[in-house]
Amino acid sequence: MRCELSLVVANELRVRNPLVPMSILRVKGVAVADATQMLALAGFFSMFFFLTLYMQTVLHYSPIQTGTAYLPLTAAIIIAAGISSQLFARIGTKPVIVTGSLVGAGGLYWLSRIPLHGSYVSNILPGLLVTAFGVGAVFVGATTAANAGVGEDKAGLAAGLLNTAQQLGAALGLAILSALATARTHSLLHTGHVSVADASTHGFQRALMAGAFFAVAAGFIALLAPNTRQTAPAPSAAALPDPG
Numbered sequence: 001m002r003c004e005l006s007l008v009v010a011n012e013l014r015v016r017n018p019l020v021p022m023s024i025l026r027v028k029g030v031a032v033a034d035a036t037q038m039l040a041l042a043g044f045f046s047m048f049f050f051l052t053l054y055m056q057t058v059l060h061y062s063p064i065q066t067g068t069a070y071l072p073l074t075a076a077i078i079i080a081a082g083i084s085s086q087l088f089a090r091i092g093t094k095p096v097i098v099t100g101s102l103v104g105a106g107g108l109y110w111l112s113r114i115p116l117h118g119s120y121v122s123n124i125l126p127g128l129l130v131t132a133f134g135v136g137a138v139f140v141g142a143t144t145a146a147n148a149g150v151g152e153d154k155a156g157l158a159a160g161l162l163n164t165a166q167q168l169g170a171a172l173g174l175a176i177l178s179a180l181a182t183a184r185t186h187s188l189l190h191t192g193h194v195s196v197a198d199a200s201t202h203g204f205q206r207a208l209m210a211g212a213f214f215a216v217a218a219g220f221i222a223l224l225a226p227n228t229r230q231t232a233p234a235p236s237a238a239a240l241p242d243p244g
């Protein structure tokens with residue numbers, strides 16, 4: 001993958017009319033916003049995978065119950081995105097993105113404490129809501145920052161790069177965190193002193209904790225971005241990251 005990416009970059013630098021002009025990365029804030037979004041999605045997106053496994057394999061929720069469990073998170077993300085978009089004109093995008101990353105990391109840490117015999121109301125819902133407010137702030141903040149200072153002729157390109165960063169972050173994050181969770185689960189199973197459900201829960205805990213570190217890293221990267229004071233329309237539910 002690294003070799004293929006290098007070939008693409010080399011080709012884009014060589015041709016006269018590149019599909020992705022590298023000059024767009026020199027626009028102040030674009031590269032930082034993309035990197036922030038990539039790291040944030042690496043932590044946040046993976047949460048859906050591990051919580052779904054936890055609810056279905058450990059708590060024995062049905063697919064309908066599991067899907068319904070995410071409805072409060074969706075509503076909270078939309079509310080957080082709307083509030084965040086109104087704050088840009090007052091304090092700018094940087095404080096919103098940094099705060100959202102740290103809040104989201106706190107929510108993931110909360111979720112990393114899920115026990116073997118947990119319940120939705122006490123062990124899942126609070127962490128989901130906290131994470132949702134972080135996700136809403138980071139997503140709308142990074143989207144606004146990535147398009148600030150970009151001319152109309154390159155607005156589509158900037159949006160495409162941001163979407164690519166999201167997809168790349170989700171894919172890499174899930175791969176890395178799955179490896180961590182699987183290693184932890186197998187290590188405990190080899191001891192022969194824990195059940196499969198208990199070992200799996202510990203694996204999910206480790207993955208969610210690692211996701212929290214990704215979110216914190218996104219906040220540190222966001223500190224390098226310019227502070228854009230620009231009002232952004234609140235995105236609809238269809239515009240937010242799709243956990244599916």
